[in-house]
Amino acid sequence: MSLELNEDQIQLKDWIHEFAVNVIRPAAEEWDEREEFPWPVVEEAAKIGLYGFDFISQAMLGDETGLTMPVAIEETFWGDAGIGLSIFGTGLAVAGIAGNGTMEQTMEWVPQCYGTADDVKLGAFCASEPDAGSDVGGYRTKATYDEAKDEWVINGTKAWATNGGIADIHVVVAVIDPALGSKGQASFVIPKDHPGLSQGQKYKKHGIKASHTAEVVLEDCRVPGAWLLGGKDKLDERLARVREGRKSNSQAAMQTFESTRPSVGAMAVGIGRAAVEYSLEYAKERMAFGKPIIENQAIAFMLADMATEVEASRLMVHNAAWTAKNGQFVNAEGSMCKLKAGRMSVWVTERAIQILGGYGYTREYPVERWHRDAKIFDIFEGTEQIQQLVISRAISGVRIN
Numbered sequence: 593m594s595l596e597l598n599e600d601q602i603q604l605k606d607w608i609h610e611f612a613v614n615v616i617r618p619a620a621e622e623w624d625e626r627e628e629f630p631w632p633v634v635e636e637a638a639k640i641g642l643y644g645f646d647f648i649s650q651a652m653l654g655d656e657t658g659l660t661m662p663v664a665i666e667e668t669f670w671g672d673a674g675i676g677l678s679i680f681g682t683g684l685a686v687a688g689i690a691g692n693g694t695m696e697q698t699m700e701w702v703p704q705c706y707g708t709a710d711d712v713k714l715g716a717f718c719a720s721e722p723d724a725g726s727d728v729g730g731y732r733t734k735a736t737y738d739e740a741k742d743e744w745v746i747n748g749t750k751a752w753a754t755n756g757g758i759a760d761i762h763v764v765v766a767v768i769d770p771a772l773g774s775k776g777q778a779s780f781v782i783p784k785d786h787p788g789l790s791q792g793q794k795y796k797k798h799g800i801k802a803s804h805t806a807e808v809v810l811e812d813c814r815v816p817g818a819w820l821l822g823g824k825d826k827l828d829e830r831l832a833r834v835r836e837g838r839k840s841n842s843q844a845a846m847q848t849f850e851s852t853r854p855s856v857g858a859m860a861v862g863i864g865r866a867a868v869e870y871s872l873e874y875a876k877e878r879m880a881f882g883k884p885i886i887e888n889q890a891i892a893f894m895l896a897d898m899a900t901e902v903e904a905s906r907l908m909v910h911n912a913a914w915t916a917k918n919g920q921f922v923n924a925e926g927s928m929c930k931l932k933a934g935r936m937s938v939w940v941t942e943r944a945i946q947i948l949g950g951y952g953y954t955r956e957y958p959v960e961r962w963h964r965d966a967k968i969f970d971i972f973e974g975t976e977q978i979q980q981l982v983i984s985r986a987i988s989g990v991r992i993n
């Protein structure tokens with residue numbers, strides 16, 4: 593196993609870094625304040641080839657190391673997390689399609705999640721609900737099969753969907769058989785403007801404000817059988833296996849989350865690294881008591897700990913990303929890296945505010961925004977506590993609740 597980046601990955605990192613420096617960072621404050629989806633920046637990313645089907649398929653399929661995605665994501669989120677999520681949020685819908693759909697469905701729908709450089713499209717993954725986020729077995733959105741028409745009728749409300757309502761392709765997780773909990777669910781692809789699908793409330797958030805987060809409402813939303821990911825025969829077989837008490841290897845939402853956790857960890861690493869670099873430079877410049885504040889061990893050691901935490905988190909993310917591609921998780925390494933990186937980014941950005949003192953607490957300096965942005969990594973794609981649950985079950989073999 594080697595975590596050394598190859599020549600292509602080093603070039604990619606430099607290329608995205610340039611985009612982050614020249615395009616993302618200068619736009620970050622404005623879109624955070626406006627609290628709107630940063631279309632011009634995402635369109636720019638599509639023009640240079642950072643946002644698009646070709647990029648994602650190259651980064652995921654053309655990379656045997658698993659490291660290309662975390663490298664690309666860290667660099668983008670180093671630029672800004674709200675804009676970063678606007679660029680990479682579609683990836684969650686893509687993971688939902690690729691993880692649950694047939695090859696034909698994947699090839700049909702994934703390109704439509706991105707559109708083209710001249711006509712940018714978005715994807716949204718809609719699993720969470722107002723009354724069930726962590727509790728994936730508690731979803732109520734129901735899909736009922738109308739055999740005569742080979743159609744599904746979907747009813748319910750999805751909460752917190754990144755790109756929800758503005759996406760061109762929504763991947764919606766719905767309950768088929770409520771008695772089977774999370775094992776009785778399936779995922780559907782639903783294009784925007786399809787009758788019965790609409791955007792509900794748009795949330796006003798603490799951080800990552802450029803990223804659009806909204807409810808998606810499904811009211812008697814009739815979709816053709818072909819939009820069920822994986823197809824009806826496979827679903828029937830799976831449900832039969834579960835009803836007979838045999839092992840089922842597919843839980844629609846969990847499947848998607850598991851494969852994306854190292855990428856989410858990489859997002860948090862990007863923010864953490866930005867905060868360390870920024871506060872380090874600040875500490876070298878800021879004078880107090882006649883000398884730069886970094887000459888105080890209290891500040892220098894804080895920075896040493898911050899840099900160490902970022903490094904440790906990145907190693908865990910890269911290890912998990914490599915393992916996801918080349919091996920098998922043994923101790924929930926995907927969850928471990930996401931847990932560690934999320935906590936790290938919250939802690940490191942808070943320390944960065946401390947190093948900047950009063951200025952760090954103002955919107956004149958970016959560390960305040962980074963701290964607000966970082967908190968989401970303790971919450972979405974499995975909260976801190978849910979990662980602990982997954983890890984503790986994996987290391988103990990005990991059904992911990």
Ligand SMILES: Cc1cc2nc3c(=O)[nH]c(=O)nc-3n(C[C@H](O)[C@H](O)[C@H](O)COP(=O)(O)OP(=O)(O)OC[C@H]3O[C@@H](n4cnc5c(N)ncnc54)[C@H](O)[C@@H]3O)c2cc1C
Binds near residue numbers: 719972
């Ligand atoms: C900005 C943003 C973007 C999001 N994007 C998406 C998206 O694109 N698609 C999507 O489907 N969802 C998305 N989510 C939803 C997100 O995944 C959920 O918010 C998250 O899973 C937590 O669910 P919840 O908010 O319902 O909290 P709850 O599940 O109600 O949890 C509340 C608290 O209780 C704790 N808790 C719950 N159960 C247990 C337990 N068994 N043991 C110990 N502690 C527990 C939690 O850790 C948490 O601290 C997004 C959320 C936000 C805020």
